[in-house]
Amino acid sequence: MTALDHARAQGEQYRQQLHDLLRIPSISTDPDYAGEVLRAAEWIAADLRRIGAANVEIMPTGGHPVVYGEYRAAGANALTVLVYGHYDVQPASMEDGWDSEPFEPVERDGKIYARGSSDDKGQMFIHLKAFESLLANGGCPVNLKFVLEGEEEIGSANLQRFIQQHADKLTADVCVISDTGMRDIKQPAIIYALRGLTYMQLDVQGPARDLHSGGYGGMVHNPALALAQIIAKLHNADNSIAVPSFYDDVLALSDLEREQLAIQDIPLEKLRAETGVSADWGESAFTRRERISARPTMEINGLLSGWTGAGAKTVLPAKAMAKISCRLVANQDPQKIYELVRDYIASITPPSITAELTLINGGDPAIVDLSGAPMQAAVRAYERGWGVAPIFAREGGSIPVVADFKRILGIDSILMGFGLNTDGAHGPNEHFVIEMFHKGIDTAISFYEELGKQGA
Amino acid sequence: MTALDHARAQGEQYRQQLHDLLRIPSISTDPDYAGEVLRAAEWIAADLRRIGAANVEIMPTGGHPVVYGEYRAAGANALTVLVYGHYDVQPASMEDGWDSEPFEPVERDGKIYARGSSDDKGQMFIHLKAFESLLANGGCPVNLKFVLEGEEEIGSANLQRFIQQHADKLTADVCVISDTGMRDIKQPAIIYALRGLTYMQLDVQGPARDLHSGGYGGMVHNPALALAQIIAKLHNADNSIAVPSFYDDVLALSDLEREQLAIQDIPLEKLRAETGVSADWGESAFTRRERISARPTMEINGLLSGWTGAGAKTVLPAKAMAKISCRLVANQDPQKIYELVRDYIASITPPSITAELTLINGGDPAIVDLSGAPMQAAVRAYERGWGVAPIFAREGGSIPVVADFKRILGIDSILMGFGLNTDGAHGPNEHFVIEMFHKGIDTAISFYEELGKQGA
Numbered sequence: 051m052t053a054l055d056h057a058r059a060q061g062e063q064y065r066q067q068l069h070d071l072l073r074i075p076s077i078s079t080d081p082d083y084a085g086e087v088l089r090a091a092e093w094i095a096a097d098l099r100r101i102g103a104a105n106v107e108i109m110p111t112g113g114h115p116v117v118y119g120e121y122r123a124a125g126a127n128a129l130t131v132l133v134y135g136h137y138d139v140q141p142a143s144m145e146d147g148w149d150s151e152p153f154e155p156v157e158r159d160g161k162i163y164a165r166g167s168s169d170d171k172g173q174m175f176i177h178l179k180a181f182e183s184l185l186a187n188g189g190c191p192v193n194l195k196f197v198l199e200g201e202e203e204i205g206s207a208n209l210q211r212f213i214q215q216h217a218d219k220l221t222a223d224v225c226v227i228s229d230t231g232m233r234d235i236k237q238p239a240i241i242y243a244l245r246g247l248t249y250m251q252l253d254v255q256g257p258a259r260d261l262h263s264g265g266y267g268g269m270v271h272n273p274a275l276a277l278a279q280i281i282a283k284l285h286n287a288d289n290s291i292a293v294p295s296f297y298d299d300v301l302a303l304s305d306l307e308r309e310q311l312a313i314q315d316i317p318l319e320k321l322r323a324e325t326g327v328s329a330d331w332g333e334s335a336f337t338r339r340e341r342i343s344a345r346p347t348m349e350i351n352g353l354l355s356g357w358t359g360a361g362a363k364t365v366l367p368a369k370a371m372a373k374i375s376c377r378l379v380a381n382q383d384p385q386k387i388y389e390l391v392r393d394y395i396a397s398i399t400p401p402s403i404t405a406e407l408t409l410i411n412g413g414d415p416a417i418v419d420l421s422g423a424p425m426q427a428a429v430r431a432y433e434r435g436w437g438v439a440p441i442f443a444r445e446g447g448s449i450p451v452v453a454d455f456k457r458i459l460g461i462d463s464i465l466m467g468f469g470l471n472t473d474g475a476h477g478p479n480e481h482f483v484i485e486m487f488h489k490g491i492d493t494a495i496s497f498y499e500e501l502g503k504q505g506a
Numbered sequence: 507m508t509a510l511d512h513a514r515a516q517g518e519q520y521r522q523q524l525h526d527l528l529r530i531p532s533i534s535t536d537p538d539y540a541g542e543v544l545r546a547a548e549w550i551a552a553d554l555r556r557i558g559a560a561n562v563e564i565m566p567t568g569g570h571p572v573v574y575g576e577y578r579a580a581g582a583n584a585l586t587v588l589v590y591g592h593y594d595v596q597p598a599s600m601e602d603g604w605d606s607e608p609f610e611p612v613e614r615d616g617k618i619y620a621r622g623s624s625d626d627k628g629q630m631f632i633h634l635k636a637f638e639s640l641l642a643n644g645g646c647p648v649n650l651k652f653v654l655e656g657e658e659e660i661g662s663a664n665l666q667r668f669i670q671q672h673a674d675k676l677t678a679d680v681c682v683i684s685d686t687g688m689r690d691i692k693q694p695a696i697i698y699a700l701r702g703l704t705y706m707q708l709d710v711q712g713p714a715r716d717l718h719s720g721g722y723g724g725m726v727h728n729p730a731l732a733l734a735q736i737i738a739k740l741h742n743a744d745n746s747i748a749v750p751s752f753y754d755d756v757l758a759l760s761d762l763e764r765e766q767l768a769i770q771d772i773p774l775e776k777l778r779a780e781t782g783v784s785a786d787w788g789e790s791a792f793t794r795r796e797r798i799s800a801r802p803t804m805e806i807n808g809l810l811s812g813w814t815g816a817g818a819k820t821v822l823p824a825k826a827m828a829k830i831s832c833r834l835v836a837n838q839d840p841q842k843i844y845e846l847v848r849d850y851i852a853s854i855t856p857p858s859i860t861a862e863l864t865l866i867n868g869g870d871p872a873i874v875d876l877s878g879a880p881m882q883a884a885v886r887a888y889e890r891g892w893g894v895a896p897i898f899a900r901e902g903g904s905i906p907v908v909a910d911f912k913r914i915l916g917i918d919s920i921l922m923g924f925g926l927n928t929d930g931a932h933g934p935n936e937h938f939v940i941e942m943f944h945k946g947i948d949t950a951i952s953f954y955e956e957l958g959k960q961g962a
Binding site: 245247249256257258259261262263264265266267268269270271272274275277278279281282283284285316321325326327328329330331332333338341342345347349350351352353354355356357358361362363364365366367370371372373375377400401402403404410411445446447448 | 701703705712713714715717718719720721722723724725726727728730731733734735737738739740741772777781782783784785786787788789794797798801803805806807808809810811812813814817818819820821822823826827828829831833856857858859866867901902903904
């Protein structure tokens with residue numbers, strides 16, 4: 051019997067175990083549920099011990115704990131994989147529009163309905179059950195370190211510090227994360243790149259106080275106007291970003307990447323239906339898919355100045371504010387981008403106002419080498435699980451923990467997302483497709499087996 | 507004895523009468539004070555009757571009443587002057603920082619301290635006392651119609667309708683209003699022009715709902731960016747307004763006007779000290795005084811879009827809003843300006859967003875012919891009151907009633923402001939300079955006498 055056979059034989063039992071975990075309302079954002087969050091951590095720690103993980107412990111952080119467990123029996127010559135997941139969930143209650151109790155899992159129409167079924171208890175559990183199936187059939191061919199956190203839904207506020215504090219303990223060759231979705235159940239996709247972020251605030255100050263527009267309008271530069279004039283100079287006429295050197299560090303797309311992204315391009319009709327816009331926008335030299343995933347962007351996330359209520363107030367405001375953020379791609383650096391934007395804005399700021407650009411936060415972009423050994427192992431694992439080659443996808447957003455693992459531990463993350471974009475994560479009637487759960491276990495087993503063929 | 511002699515002899519008594527009126531807290535904005543507003547109206551009606559006005563009545567409006575009184579004894583060949591003023595006041599209480607009770611007038615350092623002393627009970631009362639002094643000494647050489655309202659401090663909401671309803675009763679040759687300030691006690695000034703207003707709201711709609719900037723940023727036009735791009739195209743590089751035909755109806759300044767405005771130009775140091783800006787802004791072909799009074803402007807009064815709180819939210823907002831207003835000069839039309847701006851914005855709106863410009867309100871600009879008979883009468887009156895020729899000034903703001911009188915009754919308004927800009931109208935310790943009160947009565951008498959020399 052193989053590990054895959056074992057997983058199939060145990061499938062029903064694995065799902066019942068998952069149901070037990072899903073019954074625990076481990077809502078991290080609500081202090082009233084802190085006990086439930088801990089109970090979920092204890093449940094997982096117990097399951098890891100039962101499966102056969104070593105050194106299982108519930109490790110404290112500044113907030114909810116991290117469940118840690120490891121497997122070192124593959125030996126010093128085998129690769130070590132860090133498995134990241136999270137056991138906390140978003141809040142949920144019937145009043146939000148659920149058709150069944152969110153913390154009483156039910157299976158119907160080939161899906162498990164429960165809060166956390168897809169995000170992320172179900173996906174995280176795939177790796178525990180792959181590990182269990184491997185151990186029950188001759189052992190796991192790679193060393194594993196499970197890092198399962200309880201604060202992902204509240205921004206992983208303590209995780210970065212946890213990784214720094216325990217960097218020696220967490221050394222690994224590669225990380226695997228199943229906490230994303232794919233677009234098509236028939237066509238597996240591996241996300242190999244995430245965008246980074248530089249989030250800034252631009253404050254324009256005109257006069258020291260609000261002025262009467264009748265008394266001063268015409269001789270004092272209106273800061274809301276000045277702000278708009280600055281913002282309008284951030285893009286060129288072709289919608290590219292006008293900040294000098296902004297694109298200097300952008301890694302060009304390879305032919306393979308452009309080919310892969312072309313398969314996933316977004317039809318204009320789909321964009322229209324999803325968003326209600328009549329025309330798209332952006333850099334015409336790139337496809338829509340490339341623009342939202344492989345190109346850096348600059349967005350205005352907020353504007354505030356003067357009178358914003360109903361009707362009229364003839365104020366010449368003292369100040370105006372914009373929230374401005376850039377999505378970054380490899381190999382752009384958030385701090386460097388902030389400095390480039392800051393210097394450019396300083397260079398176009400007229401003497402009639404002052405403008406200050408503040409860095410609010412930043413995150414590194416991430417990219418995994420498509421031809422690297424871990425990625426090739428994932429490709430073969432998906433081929434075994436699905437019978438078709440996965441496509442390579444890029445995510446437009448950020449997953450900060452991926453950048454943290456890269457920066458602090460120096461390791462890439464393989465994003466083996468087994469959710470579907472239609473799972474309703476964070477919404478009512480969240481569900482996980484049962485077929486995805488089982489294919490996920492198969493694929494994870496294959497991934498570890500493929501990695502086991504490689505040396506450390 | 508002349509009317510002027512009479513006014514000087516009665517000066518002390520006139521001030522004591524004014525004190526009585528100032529003791530009535532006729533706060534129009536506070537429903538609790540409605541009885542006091544009515545009491546002030548009755549006090550004034552009684553004074554007009556005692557002086558000798560005819561047909562004195564307290565005329566109802568949709569809100570606080572108008573006190574009306576007239577004098578027709580100058581005869582059909584004499585001019586008729588409509589005297590506008592208001593007897594309502596702003597709220598005031600000791601907690602606002604008054605040094606003495608706001609409704610218990612005290613005289614100190616040559617000033618009367620009380621709410622309404624300058625705005626507008628004291629200035630309005632000047633015309634009652636000029637009328638009284640003339641009647642006591644052979645009669646008034648012009649016919650008078652007093653229209654004294656009780657809602658100026660709450661926007662004169664019912665006045666326009668009142669003027670329309672009673673247009674026949676209110677026919678006159680010219681209006682006089684004392685409800686403005688001058689900058690220098692030694693140098694009288696006559697305001698001969700007011701700016702009008704077109705106040706608009708620009709709403710830009712991007713996607714139908716807020717989007718995640720990571721998922722859509724780069725292929726959807728950000729409406730806050732689009733709004734800034736539109737706003738940036740509203741002015742040319744020389745700070746003039748870029749809307750085609752915007753300046754078509756602007757009345758050019760005469761040599762006399764430019765000469766008069768040059769005397770009143772605002773030194774850059776003064777602007778800096780008053781507002782804290784380091785450099786001025788605007789159309790360099792015009793002086794600062796001209797820019798804020800004789801040139802139309804376009805201001806951004808407010809901006810709102812997306813996330814405006816502390817920190818970061820990576821939203822691609824669905825919409826963005828700007829409040830945009832134009833100060834207008836003679837002979838611009840508020841509706842036409844709205845249409846020009848609307849059409850221009852439509853012409854520069856890209857297909858990737860929608861933009862809608864709504865008219866919120868508008869007001870006509872006003873200008874009085876400097877060489878006209880009423881203005882020349884005012885000039886001679888000031889020369890008699892002050893011993894120096896008045897300068898001609900323009901106000902950057904609007905006084906809607908002036909436009910209403912022009913539009914509905916077809917008459918110009920002579921703005922004989924006897925307040926000083928330092929009187930503290932609307933603030934704590936409002937006061938009226940006693941010398942201005944008496945010089946005001948002298949000047950009003952002289953104005954009526956000068957007008958009396960002209961036929962109807």
